[in-house]
Amino acid sequence: MTQQSYRLGDHGPAVTQIRSHLSMLGLLSDDRAEGLEWDAEFDGTVDAAVRAFQQQRGLIADGVVGTSTWRRLDGARWTLGDRVLRYGTRHMQHGDDVTALQNRLLDLGFDPGRIDGIFGPDTERGLMELQRNLGIPADGLCGPVTFRSLDRLARTVVGGEPQRIREAERLHHRGPGLAGKVIVIDPGHGGRDSGVCANDLREADVVADLASRIEGRLGAVGVTAFLTRGTNPDAPAPTEVERASFANEVDADLVISLHTDGHDSPHAQGVATFYYGSGASEATHSVIGEAFADLVQREIVARTDLHDGRSDAKTWDILQRTRMPAVRIDVGYLTHPGDAARLADPALRDTIAGAVLVALQQLYQPTTDLRPHVVQVPTPVS
Ligand SMILES: [Zn+2]
Missing domain, CATH: 3.40.630.40 (Zn-dependent exopeptidases)
Known part of the structure; x- marks a missing residue:
């Protein structure tokens, strides 16, 4: 995004991107389905879709796509497992997949810090603690190995206590x-x-x-x-x-x-x-x-x-x-x-x-x- 914020009446490539994200989330009908090019117009349907998205995410529903709404829109395309998550000091990853990971950590009894969808040092620490408990390398990297272990855990257990589960398996x-x-x-x-x-x-x-x-x-x-x-x-x-x-x-x-x-x-x-x-x-x-x-x-x-x-x-x-x-x-x-x-x-x-x-x-x-x-x-x- 080149300018501060986008609202009703704006147009340009950034609006096209906003429309694309909204339609991916099912909040806006996909123009391309009708064989049309992406519309670059921030019209009334976009305004309504943005307000609906903001309401879903607990943001102020003003229909304006500013920095925080954009960040949430951009992060919404990621689901846990789509990409490798890791803590970076320069650019912290953010997205729904990070939120999902933070919620999983919390469910399992680990402290991911604030549930804010941003992969910061607290989330890294919580992830490493989980990895240690799962008996996989505690590298703070949420990649295929961690996804597989989380999946396995989800299939067999509802409710936390991975340490207990791992040990119960080990006991015999x-x-x-x-x-x-x-x-x-x-x-x-x-x-x-x-x-x-x-x-x-x-x-x-x-x-x-x-x-x-x-x-x-x-x-x-x-x-x-x-x-x-x-x-x-x-x-x-x-x-x-x-x-x-x-x-x-x-x-x-x-x-x-x-x-x-x-x-x-x-x-x-x-x-x-x-x-x-x-x-x-x-x-x-x-x-x-x-x-x-x-x-x-x-x-x-x-x-x-x-x-x-x-x-x-x-x-x-x-x-x-x-x-x-x-x-x-x-x-x-x-x-x-x-x-x-x-x-x-x-x-x-x-x-x-x-x-x-x-x-x-x-x-x-x-x-x-x-x-x-x-x-x-x-x-x-x-
Ligand atoms: Zn001693």
Whole structure:
């Protein structure tokens, strides 16, 4: 558009374009259908069509095509899937397809920012969060891969919670039962990083010993267990991000991270379990992680006299960057004399390993079904 706005009585190529857009939207009859050239006249029918469009879109229905009405008219030709959407800093894409994407994100529990039909940084952030939850590359690019995943989601599920859906599929993706599963055990710290040191115990050693006890029990029931680190005291400890990447690489079904706690107060004590969740949005919390955290917490508390520190949602890297459910168990406070005495006893570590196994067996019971209400959308009759 070369001038500011177009209204009744104007004419020229821009008016032709306005007519073309309006007729594409079914608001104006298509001149070409009658074998005529596009009319360049902003006449009464165009004025009425523009007012109708403005009314539909919640704009002031004055019949004047100014910047915002033009932008909406121009964007109206796009439906989601027509083109690749991405955030550009110079020219932000706008259109009905962007509005549709923003609405889809919102429906699924992700925050796309304002529903304004403009692909800005908030929409990009919401899209990447969705992609991460769908297990596809989080590139912020709404292209064929994302369209396909969105389609698949639309066919099988009405209502949000993609994280829950993906995990429900994953729960049994190597068949029912515990045998055949791949579980990553992540003893915290290691190498020159001792973790908490108190009451003659080093966190890195306590969790390494516990990890090997869990590993042994898992092997006995047909689970493939991987440890994120060895016990070489000179090897550098992997970072949380490296541990998460390792779990992703081996395509684990579950990650169990092991730590002990420490506190300035010698009174802090007990076992606590953590799963991924931000607390802000239902969609960004791991349902299976939470279920397993509750199970393992309950089993440990029932089998030991460790204080019940409960389970809680956290966004730590090991929980957030893993593509599978992950929990972190803090098995006690080394700074608490009672907890330290308990954890120094190999029999108690063995009991904890046993509790973890029982919790796993419960999680992977063939009958365990954490699926949300899944609604099969009927195939349209052609
Ligand atoms: Zn630790």
